[in-house]
Amino acid sequence: MSINVVTLVGRVGGEPDVKYFESGSVKCRLTLAVNRMRKDDPPDWFNLEIWGKTAEVAANYVHKGSLIGVTGSxxxxxxxxxxxxxxxxxxxxxxxxxxxxGSKRDNEAAAGSPPSDEW
Structure with missing residues (x-):
């Protein structure tokens, strides 16, 4: 048996990089900063790749500094x-x-964002 599951919560490091393909597929790339337990330790940075409907949600509602949670591989x-x-x-x-x-105020900063939901 093998398991490859990653769960992270952190803040987005920059605006999403979104690509639309002729096939109709959508890909979004983001960077995510995840803080360590000790405040004086620098955050760990991760590259994220998101596809499909979830990528469209990220493109429309995720911005630099947004607090997000992700699960993937x-x-x-x-x-x-x-x-x-x-x-x-x-x-x-x-x-x-x-x-x-994030807070309601964080979500309102992104114009027209939906409530905190899973996509």
């Missing part, structure tokens, strides 16, 4: 560096579930 993107030819990889969280968290 860890994957590694692989590529070859154009300049050096070296093989590179980057860990990415493929998001299956997105929760919009």
């Amino acid at each position: 860890l994957k590694f993107d692989h590529w070859q560096d154009r300049a050096t030819g070296a093989n590179r990889s980057s860990p990415t969280i493929k998001v299956d579930k997105l929760d919009l968290l």
